[in-house]
Amino acid sequence: MNPYLTNLSKERVVTAVLLAAVAAAYIPTTNHVKSFPRPKEVEEINVAVSPAIQIVLSGGDRFLAANLAVFRATIVPIKDLNSVYYPTLAKIQEDASLLNPAQEDNYYIAQGILPWIDEHPTAIRILHRASEARPFDFMPPYFLGFDYMYFESRFEESGRHYKLAADRVSGKNRDALLNNAAKFMEKGDNPANAIQFLDGLIKSTRNKNLQQFLRARIVRLQRLIILRDATAKYTEKYQRPPTQLNDLVESGMLPFIPVDPLGTGYTLDENGVPQIIFHIRRFPKL
Numbered sequence: 001m002n003p004y005l006t007n008l009s010k011e012r013v014v015t016a017v018l019l020a021a022v023a024a025a026y027i028p029t030t031n032h033v034k035s036f037p038r039p040k041e042v043e044e045i046n047v048a049v050s051p052a053i054q055i056v057l058s059g060g061d062r063f064l065a066a067n068l069a070v071f072r073a074t075i076v077p078i079k080d081l082n083s084v085y086y087p088t089l090a091k092i093q094e095d096a097s098l099l100n101p102a103q104e105d106n107y108y109i110a111q112g113i114l115p116w117i118d119e120h121p122t123a124i125r126i127l128h129r130a131s132e133a134r135p136f137d138f139m140p141p142y143f144l145g146f147d148y149m150y151f152e153s154r155f156e157e158s159g160r161h162y163k164l165a166a167d168r169v170s171g172k173n174r175d176a177l178l179n180n181a182a183k184f185m186e187k188g189d190n191p192a193n194a195i196q197f198l199d200g201l202i203k204s205t206r207n208k209n210l211q212q213f214l215r216a217r218i219v220r221l222q223r224l225i226i227l228r229d230a231t232a233k234y235t236e237k238y239q240r241p242p243t244q245l246n247d248l249v250e251s252g253m254l255p256f257i258p259v260d261p262l263g264t265g266y267t268l269d270e271n272g273v274p275q276i277i278f279h280i281r282r283f284p285k286l
Helices: 003-034 041-045 051-057 062-074 083-099 104-117 120-133 139-150 155-166 171-185 191-204 208-238 246-250
Strands: 266-268 274-276
Touching (some): 041 083, 062 083, 062 104, 104 120, 120 139, 139 155, 139 171, 155 171, 171 208
């Protein structure tokens, strides 16, 4: 027999035996490894890389770096993310907004997630950058209007941003946003400023129904000022704020409690200062 063929046959036999041995070891080893608890993908979100390094890793393309950062922020479902990583997620998205403030997906995702995991200040910063970088887009100021109202109770800021959003659209959407701007502006701490703001809104729309509604809001604010002036006099006279609005009538400060033209009414806050009754529906956190 040819010695070459004999050696080749031996090599094939050895190879076959080795492959069989590897397979025999691989299968139980694999099954054993599968039984171990595997780390979730959250490990991919526990470090925020600086924007400068991200640009270098993206070949000097900051827009590519921003896109990669946004992709990284979306690969882990929020339900699987440990709360200790929430600030890291927020940092990744804020860095993306620094790299490309006009990145649309980033501000949408930021608004959809960050405010609901106690990272609303970061979401607000991202939205401010997006609002400036996308002057044609009404959504960033619209989201800002909501966030300032809902998470920070900064109602005048809310009203101003709803007005900015309204200025970027037309038709019924504009009127709806103007109405929101009016509603939250009148909830602010300065009724006189709110009246001036609402007067400007009246001049900015041709919708007669909306104009009439805004005028009713102005009357409501004017009557709120009457209540606050009477409360100040009451507090000065009795060295304490009233405990209920009727105290103003019983003390002679007012002949009657003014009626809210919109029917919601007035109340006293915990410091005895008259306020318009205003309800905010609270949503659960993620």
